[in-house]
Amino acid sequence: MASLVKRYQEGPFHLIYGDCQRIGKEKMMDYMKTQGFSDDLKNFTLSQFPSHPEVKGNGHVPYYMVFDHTGKLRYDHMCGQYHGGDGMKCIEWVDTLVAEVPAIYFGEEDFKLHTELVKELETGENLAKGVKKVETALDEAETGSDSEAELTRIYAVLTSFRDNELARIENLRASDPEIVLDELKDLESRLKGTTLGEAVSAREEELSKSDDHKAERKIGDKFNKYKEKLDDETLSEKQRYKLLGQAAKALRKLTDDHPDLPISKTVEAWLTENRAPEE
């Protein structure tokens, strides 16, 4: 399961791992850590076992349910060696269903008048061209017409896509601020020449001139380099502790001047968690 979650760290996938045998949080966490799960991993949740009205009578027997991106239950299966099941088939299901997810999801309601345009936009490719078509068509559409209603719906989805991308990039300031401007430039280029893209250009210009952002790029760059060095499994405990001390000194020199930046808080939490020596 951990390798599946790792494979889809940036993908539209989430694993809910439910304890069905009342084993308890601590023992389950310990077990999952031995299987490759960690605090750094996203897109998974460990919980007490969830339930669904369509999947009944399984009691405390291992089983799985898989839902597609539209929320539809596509399969459930009682698995485990004692029940003749094939628990690992869930991996095939996940791969199949993730491949079905469009780059931009327009919902299940049909677009009768602009089907082809939506099919183009769903792929996420040549986005600027597609968005421009929608913007132009909206300007020219007759007020109150069915076409205008559909185009408005399409544009709302595109706006959500842009806003979600901006939010995703904004969140990177807490972990990888040194790539934020590149991500914004990439999104700007995908929406080049469109009204939708103007907010992206504005944010890119704002951050590129910001002294705070210059500081967080510097901190992020140093932080991620130290993390990479500390990931070296050939380091002895003594070497690791020494390197951690160097990291703490170098990073705190930068974060002390900017304690409120998202990356500074991440650095401090990481130094505490790794028991970096205090000066």
Next chain:
Amino acid sequence: MLIRTLTMCLMLVAFAAAASAQAYDKDGSIDDLKLGEYFWGDEVTLEDLEQKVVLVQIAGL
């Protein structure tokens, strides 16, 4: 000729039976999923799971 036709019919019936055995007959939605008490990882709501493929793996150790 008759035997050949009968054989083909039997094969078609077997194929249909196999195909229908593989069809999934439940009509469920993630909206009806009741999440259990959170322990570890991402603390999510059903809204957070929208537009994602969700695997709910119920197991023990």
